[in-house]
Ligand code: SF4
């Protein structure tokens with residue numbers, strides 16, 4: 001497969017990839033480059049070479065998963081590139097080809113896919129208090145532990161229509177509306193994407209000698225040394 | 233009028249936000265972490281200012297977080313958004329207002345991409361028809377909810393019960409504003425003031441009597457980074473970026489922070505708590521943090537709504553230092569009540585960050 005041609009079919013790539021003059025402005029403003037061993041200039045530069053082996057190495061690397069998609073680089077690039085958009089296209093291709101399981105940060109696509117799409121298809125929202133667990137989010141603080149322990153009381157007090165009928169914050173989304181979302185996933189390749197991620201992740205879990213439950217927990221929580229600038 | 237030079241550049245970043253007739257879409261994050269902010273946005277616009285803002289119970293997420301965590305194809309994200317447009321069209325509205333910066337960026341990006349690649353728009357229309365038998369008109373105008381509060385900032389100021397002024401010294405309170413990346417970094421001409429001089433929040437602060445602080449990392453991301461927060465193993469990225477901002481603003485002694493994106497106030501609030509637990513450092517006075525607000529909360533305080541109805545008790549950083557400076561009256565006994573004033577057990581306290 002010619003990876004460059006494949007990337008070029010992605011609309012985000014069409015929007016975000018033009019000639020790069022290697023000025024490094026994107027790297028200078030990038031919040032990911034600040035802490036991670038990450039350099040958006042280098043990534044755009046590698047893609048620009050159209051070198052198939054080099055692009056394949058990127059697709060299997062840790063580095064394409066360091067970007068935060070903040071798009072700060074888009075504002076600043078003097079050539080109107082969007083390194084963040086190039087990253088989105090690289091990630092998409094890496095997932096489609098199953099290369100994402102080759103890196104620790106890439107494997108995180110599994111817990112992300114499960115959690116976010118589970119929320120969308122079951123609750124109608126990407127993030128939802130019903131599945132937001134304090135043990136996974138100790139940073140949400142004792143005050144949010146209190147909210148989660150008193151959802152009906154606190155959300156009710158604050159004017160949400162918690163699990164209620166009709167409009168309002170945190171309302172119950174009807175099965176008909178959820179069915180429409182599912183139909184959209186079916187028609188647009190969303191469902192196929194979930195199945196693909198499941199398939200590649202299962203194979204990787206088996207190779208790593210883990211059950212899917214262990215794999216989910218491990219990929220969600222484990223951070224090996226070596227990702228950050230201040231580490232060897 | 234014909235603008236030239238700097239005037240012309242500036243005019244590109246002025247938005248003529250329509251005054252009325254909006255289809256409202258909620259935010260995953262705002263409704264979960266700041267539900268009262270959504271309530272008071274509607275209360276201020278509808279009940280106080282008499283605007284027509286409609287919400288359909290059938291709308292859903294825009295899929296923005298799943299999209300920017302790279303877990304759904306672009307066409308899936310676009311078709312979810314197309315369904316929101318269809319609901320807007322069916323309800324007879326032409327302007328869409330979103331409660332979230334990620335959504336605002338998402339809607340804007342989609343409309344711009346369709347403008348450039350009409351064949352993609354045609355395919356999404358087909359997708360939506362196949363999946364839901366719905367059709368849509370594109371919105372004439374997409375706004376973020378803060379654009380409306382900005383537009384009405386002077387009407388709010390006219391009705392102000394409190395101002396962003398220290399009642400003890402008479403001096404304006406020092407406010408840090410945080411715009412949120414996807415508001416104007418991707419499409420600067422879609423945000424009020426653009427990416428260079430965004431004034432959607434600073435305009436509110438000015439109108440309500442405060443003073444905006446300029447500091448070196450003012451435009452740095454709060455550190456959400458989508459997958460960099462959503463996955464536990466990556467949260468070092470998120471807290472490190474917030475830490476960088478706080479270190480940079482600390483010498484200016486801000487009294488409060490006002491935010492645009494619903495993610496930012498969560499991160500700027502909660503990472504202060506985590507930094508205090510990890511290092512013992514706090515950024516406010518006397519062991520407190522710097523209180524962080526949504527723009528709806530600050531508008532609500534200025535208008536004199538009850539602090540606990542506004543949901544300020546579900547912040548981790550105590551808000552009382554700002555309330556005291558503004559001279560806002562509040563009853564500590566009402567802070568942790570549930571629905572129908574039922575008394576609830578109080579939350580546990582952080583080990584370092586001072587709270588009431
Ligand atoms: S979008 Fe990615 S590459 Fe661009 S500035 Fe943000 S983190 Fe860096």
Ligand code: SF4
Nearest residue numbers: 020021023024026077
């Ligand atoms: S800012 Fe633009 S031109 Fe400069 S290195 Fe980055 S992508 Fe290339």
Ligand code: SF4
Nearest residue numbers: 412413454456493495
């Ligand atoms: S500053 Fe933060 S939460 Fe807010 S838009 Fe950037 S990434 Fe989003």
